Amino acid sequence: MGELILAIMLVILSILIYTQTGDLPSMNESQLDPGSFPQLIAILLGLLSLFLVIQKSIQLIKTREGKPLKESLRAILIEHKLVFITLALLLVYILAIQIIGFIISTILFVVTTALIIGPRTKKDIITISSIALILTVSLYLFFQNVLQVRFPTGLFF
Numbered sequence: 001m002g003e004l005i006l007a008i009m010l011v012i013l014s015i016l017i018y019t020q021t022g023d024l025p026s027m028n029e030s031q032l033d034p035g036s037f038p039q040l041i042a043i044l045l046g047l048l049s050l051f052l053v054i055q056k057s058i059q060l061i062k063t064r065e066g067k068p069l070k071e072s073l074r075a076i077l078i079e080h081k082l083v084f085i086t087l088a089l090l091l092v093y094i095l096a097i098q099i100i101g102f103i104i105s106t107i108l109f110v111v112t113t114a115l116i117i118g119p120r121t122k123k124d125i126i127t128i129s130s131i132a133l134i135l136t137v138s139l140y141l142f143f144q145n146v147l148q149v150r151f152p153t154g155l156f157f
Contacts, residue, residue, distance in 0.1 A: 018038075086116070
């Protein structure tokens with residue numbers, strides 16, 4: 001059932017990618033615009049995900065054995081609790097980047113996710129925080145100064 005949910009989410013993601021890459025600006029006059037390759041990848045992702053949805057739906061119908069749907073969903077939520085928590089944190093992170101900026105939101109996301117998934121000893125918290133800080137700042141400086149990629153700025157950075 002978890003694979004079915006993931007496949008449905010991938011179909012939705014491929015639709016979003018396909019629709020959003022059509023508006024990329026073109027630098028020169030060529031046969032293919034900048035969104036052609038991402039659109040091709042989105043089509044392939046969507047088709048493969050759709051095949052997975054069909055396959056898992058057929059498999060789920062065959063193996064359901066009269067269990068109520070509510071009970072099956074509850075079992076999935078309990079089994080994949082960390083995955084759903086991580087997805088929720090990722091959504092909050094995406095929103096936080098626009099509000100408070102890349103550096104602070106990335107450090108908070110990495111530390112929070114690592115604490116939820118990993119161990120919670122005092123030494124590990126210090127290690128996780130140090131790695132998150134060093135990694136985020138160094139990636140920011142590298143992309144900003146060397147590759148000239150601009151990150152979203154929020155209230156702080």
